[in-house]
Amino acid sequence: QGKLVESGGGLVQAGGSLRLSCAPSGRTFNTRAMAWFRQAPGKERTFVAGISWNGGSTRYADSVKGRFTISRDNAKNTMYLQMNSLKSEDTAVYYCAARNDYSDYLGYEYHYWGQGTQVTVSS
Numbered sequence: 001q002g003k004l005v006e007s008g009g010g011l012v013q014a015g016g017s018l019r020l021s022c023a024p025s026g027r028t029f030n031t032r033a034m035a036w037f038r039q040a041p042g043k044e045r046t047f048v049a050g051i052s053w054n055g056g057s058t059r060y061a062d063s064v065k066g067r068f069t070i071s072r073d074n075a076k077n078t079m080y081l082q083m084n085s086l087k088s089e090d091t092a093v094y095y096c097a098a099r100n101d102y103s104d105y106l107g108y109e110y111h112y113w114g115q116g117t118q119v120t121v122s123s
Contacts, residue, residue, distance in 0.1 A: 004029075004096050009117030012086055020081040020117060022096030029098040029112070030074040033105035036081045038092035039116075045095065049081065053103035063089075088123040 008020040022034070035050035049070035050059045058070050067086075072079040079096060094117050097110035 004098060004112055004114035006094060006096050006114045006117040009094060009119045011120045011122065014086060014088055014121055014123045016086050016121075017082070017084045018086065018119060020083070020094055020096075020119070022079040022081075022114060024077060024098065024112075028077050030077060031103050033099045033102055034072065034079050035097045035106075035110060036070060036079075037095045037097060038090075038119075039095070040089075040092040043092075047108050048094070050106040051079065052106065057104060057106060059106040083119070086119075086121045088121050091119060091121050093118050 003026055004022055004024050006020060006022050008018060010018060012018050031053050033050060033052050036048040037045050038048050039045040048061055048064055049068060051070045051072055055072050067084050069082040096114045098112040099105050100111035
């Protein structure tokens with residue numbers, strides 16, 4: 001079946017940067033759309049950014065536009081989320097997700113999920 005493994009989370013001061021990585025194991029998602037979501041304490045999981053199979057199309061939540069960049073390197077079978085100008089409200093567990101079918105999907109429903117990586121932004 002395969003699984004998704006996130007890394008790169010941690011503690012950072014407001015205004016700082018972090019880069020998250022998502023590296024699937026057990027199978028490749030190189031021909032599938034992928035995305036990042038996050039869940040803050042006491043809140044529902046929300047969409048952060050999505051990317052098509054070749055990186056040609058991306059979509060961002062309004063709250064992260066201009067600060068976060070989603071990308072992927074299919075040669076390395078890895079997806080990234082570069083987060084700049086971090087704010088305290090970006091504190092959350094970040095999850096990567098992948099579709100099992102469409103390659104150009106940029107919506108909110110995904111079939112595979114990682115366990116998440118904690119990002120904490122101190123003010």
